[in-house]
Amino acid sequence: MIFRAVCLLAALIGGPVAWAQSQAEALSMLSRAVTASQNLSYAGTFVYQSGANVETSRIAHYVDSDGNSIERLEVLDGSPREVVRINDEVRCYLPKEKIVIEDRRGSRKTFPSLLPESINSLGEFYAIKRGASGRVAGFETHSVLLEPKDGFRFGYVFWIEAQTGLLLKARMVNERGEAIEQFAFAQLEIGLPLSREDVRSRMAAMSEGWAVHSASTTTGQNVDVGWVASAPVPGFRQIAGMRRSLGPDRPDMVHMVFSDGLAAISVFIEPFRKEDGNFIGPMKHxxxxxxxxxxxxxxxxxxxxVPPHSLLRMVEGVEQKR
Structure with missing residues (x-):
């Protein structure tokens, strides 16, 4: 009887301790992934999958002697597209439309740099623990599971390369553990001796005469835009507020961004037009x-x-300031 009581006490004490150790280890792995995506040079091909949509992209990332993060991404399926990023400055080349889009990366993250710089805050909304080991693109990886603590966000699984810490695979899952979308390297080389030429745009030379569209804001980040979310989704705080120009003959559009550190909700506000009347309510893309x-x-x-009811709660709480 005494032996059973001692075993039960050990289980009660050891359970939380083991969970805390697992969380601390998982957070350390996520932190390594953030650093690796910023500091490593690498080149490879990854596949994005969402439902029946599958898209393959080639990426090269280079850090120059001044510490600048330079990246070139080329979409290999469908219409040609190229994205070149130097730190937060982004240029997207669309040769079919003969358009160049200039923007700042801001809060938007792209694979494999999906994780926020502040990892510890994720523990408030997600249960974080280490998962199983496995192989991705020929590399040994350890996985980290992020399980939402409420129904306002989806879960995630991240596969992190064992030696360098680079994120090699990321999956978003619903409440049943089913994949919603996934990024995964199919081929990858890490630590390559890349140069500036390897990440230089291949389409810049042919873009002379193309239309240049600047998606930059007409005001600074997180300014007072005259609108407020009176009852935001739990855990989502406003991280940006701006006005975007829609053209010389149209009023500016208000754009607000809310995030829990990983998932993000964008809210756009623009004057009502007659053609908008048939598109009120939920949609999915x-x-x-x-x-x-x-x-x-x-x-x-x-x-x-995020789940549809999270967006419903968000739009129901958005109102003009009085």
Missing amino acids: GAVNVFKRRVGNFIVTALGE
């Missing part, structure tokens, strides 16, 4: 859920890779 609501003479659109 691949892994991205969308919800539109009319507020007076405006259309409020919320979109993000």
